[in-house]
Amino acid sequence: MTDARDAVLHSAPGALVLERVTRRYPGNPEPSVAELSLTIAPGELLALVGASGSGKTTTLRIAAGYETPDEGRVLLGDEGGAQRDITREPPQRRGFGMVFQHYALFPHMRVEENVAFGLEARGVRKADRLGQARDALDAVGLGGKSARPVQALSGGEQQRVALARALVIRPRVLLLDEPLSNLDPTLRQSMRDELRSTLRQSGVTALFVTHDQEDAFAVADRVAMLERGRLLQVGTPESLYHAPATRAVAEFVGRAALVPAERRGDQVRITIGGVALDAPARQQDPNTSGPRLAVLRPESLVLAEDERTPSWRGEVVGRRFAGGHVVYRVRLGRGVEVEVMGDGAGAREGAQTGVRLAGVPVAVVPGSA
Amino acid sequence: MLALALLALLLWSVVYPNVAVIVGSFERGLGDWRAFAASPADLDALRGTIIVSIGSVVAALLVGVPLAFLLTRTEFRGRRVLSGVATLPAALPPLVGVLAFLFLYGESGVVTRLVQRLFGLHEPPWTLTGLTAVIFVHAYTMYVYVFLFVSAGLERYDTTLDEAAMGLGASRTLLLRRITLPLLTPSLAGAMLLVFMSALGSFSAPYVFGGGARVLATQILVSKLNGALGLAYVETTVLAVTAVLALLLLRWLEGRRRYSMAGKGRATRSALRSPVARALLPAAAAAVVILLVLPHAMVVLVSFARDGAWTTQLLPPEYTLDNYRKLATDQELWRPITNSVWMSVLATAANAVVCFAIAYVVVLSRAPGRKALALLAALPWAIPATAIALGLAATFDRNVPAQLRILLVGTFWILPLAYFIRNIPIVTSAIEGSLRQMDATLEDAARGLGASRWLALRRVVLPAARPGLVAGTMLAGVAAVGEFVASVVLYTHSNRPISVEILAQVRSLSFGTAAAYSVLLILLVLAITVGARWLEGRVAESERTVNAA
Incomplete structure (x- = not known):
């Protein structure tokens, strides 16, 4: 993580920097977070994704100050460009905003009192803080509900109150712990867009934890993927999808079949059932030794009805309508199953078909089947 | 039907005695109330x-x-x-x-x-x-x-x-x-x-x-012992009303x-x-x-201290097993122990049956009057024990069947009745708590599968009520076996419980004997607690086995 981009961001104002942060819990031999380094640029929305137990929530709590790392530092770049070590600063003094998974709204306070609480802690006079709270509630579309008890609100409304409460203190950094996980699927779709536009407008630097890659892709500028406390890859959603660095990233992000492959210069050769097909390789392969897997996305493959062009033969075992296209599941013998994007005019379940590469670049990751 | 019977029981045992006290306080018109208001001792007690x-x-x-x-x-x-x-x-x-x-x-x-x-x-x-x-x-x-x-x-x-x-x-x-x-x-x-x-x-x-210094609870006993019964009724009424207002x-x-x-x-x-x-x-x-x-x-x-030997020393100077030996061998000294055990067993058994019925009606039935039943079952909690005791003394001191009065004062039965009344709220609310956690449709489901009312009660409702039933009766047993406040108002020599005997021994400066009684009482409480835990654990264990099989 010491590429040129990070070096520039290290001294940028408003940046949040985690530097080789490690956190161990007593009775657990594996560290929960291990030597994690991450830089969030000012105004950037970074999502931390990973399965449960990957250390993403611990990382967030270290950033917030609820946990102190055993090793490593947390740095905050201020407006002047200088960096300050805040590793041991308690949450009260960090001036960060946080949106909790269950929102942690104070159940005995009205909506506006909840939002005004951070201002109350900063000594703002009652009339002023309630005024600001109402403005913030207007901004998230809850202007009419400021005098309600919080428990009278729906899940989506509570989420917006939590967001308003965190933003009204004009935090230097906003931290969000699974902010969308408590919403039902339909609401979740619309809240993703709303969350991103609210965060964009506020211009805040945000670190956002989720186990859902779709949440991450919809909200974040960049995505960092964690596994067992270690950072696997960080980059734009596109780069994680098209150029995964490891097998774990390839499997976690999007749908993919991983099949054994060989690098041949700038080509990838994939052999299934004795038929070898070539595709352009997506990225430079820095590692020259060891077995390789090709990451076959549905759009890297097409159905080949005519039998003249070389193709892999298989049986259609499933088809799924996905809006603008249809995805076929095709079994290519010996347990290799791939998904192929098509137009819906193609085969039915049970039919024999050919599959070939679409000619788009294919990513390759280290590993064997 | 059941609801009405329970309502009648509570009206008779809980409400009637308290009404009798209030009525009694006006027996001489406002005379006793005036006496109360004019008595420095009583005002002092209220303040205290x-x-x-x-x-x-x-x-x-x-x-x-x-x-x-x-x-x-x-x-x-x-x-x-x-x-x-x-x-x-x-x-x-x-x-x-x-x-x-x-x-x-x-x-x-x-x-x-x-x-x-x-x-x-x-x-x-x-x-x-x-x-x-x-x-x-x-x-x-x-x-x-x-x-x-x-x-x-x-x-x-x-x-x-x-x-x-x-x-x-x-x-x-x-x-x-x-x-x-x-x-x-x-x-x-x-x-x-x-x-x-x-x-x-x-x-x-x-x-x-x-x-x-005076307080109303003790002042009531003083008035009663002095024969100023009307004043005692006024004091009791004032104490009970204060309690209900605070509640x-x-x-x-x-x-x-x-x-x-x-x-x-x-x-x-x-x-x-x-x-x-x-x-x-x-x-x-x-x-x-x-x-x-x-x-x-x-x-x-x-x-373990020899009675009478501990005078000016820091700690008792002589130790002996005599205190315990005396309790075990002297019939008169053993009696309070059997009294307490018997009276609390009777009272607690009655609590288990009656309070389960009350909780069942309140939580699971649609019977009219179940709200009133819940209220009456909670009432003894709001009324200080002295007031309950005095009410019983005022009501059951004569045989007048037409007024639903029977002579209990001076008999063995007055204390178990007092314990029973005092423990109605705790046992009922414990069972209610358990029943409320039960899915109310379970009983209907059992009946729908053809179970008789009795079978549904035994196989569905009772198991659901069990944790509260065990915990409630345990607390009731503990409270009854050591009960003092109502006992001291109502006991006679032949049915005196351990607590009253402890006080008598303290009064005669037999501290060793009083302490030996106290240790026995603590052991009884411990035995009830451990016994209830064991019972609960054993039943829960057998249920797990059934579920696993």
């Missing part, structure tokens, strides 16, 4: 009652709240031991606690003499008498309510709310004032109510330590702030930040543990 009640609440809060926070929120050496003994005072039957305090902090108590000798004083450094002494004893026995309620509140407490407040910049004081305390209000109000009611009706501590006030406060916490309430314990506090805490915890264990230890020690 209110001071003791409020003082006990404040003292119990001062001890119980910090202890609950300490034990649920922080980790330190000795925490487990301290939390193990923190509820110990509740295991002391009321009179035994008072007795232990007498041995420890009374004018010739061990601690009193120790301090006197250490500082070479001619006089004891304090006298354990008056309202302050009563509040001191109450603080020890009643802080447990506050501790338990606040601990339970903190266990349920969603600590992410604290984190959210801290993240928003709240200082510790703002956090406590605006978030933590308001959210604990229901727990605090519930505990305050319990302490207030207990202190209001408390009899043993004022009786033994009151000295010149309504605190219930209102409790209900006004009730929230459900959304998050997972996880209690996280952390070490204290200040190194000084970290170093001092284990020592302070050890001191508190000693303070809590001391009364129990003292009662045990004195139970």
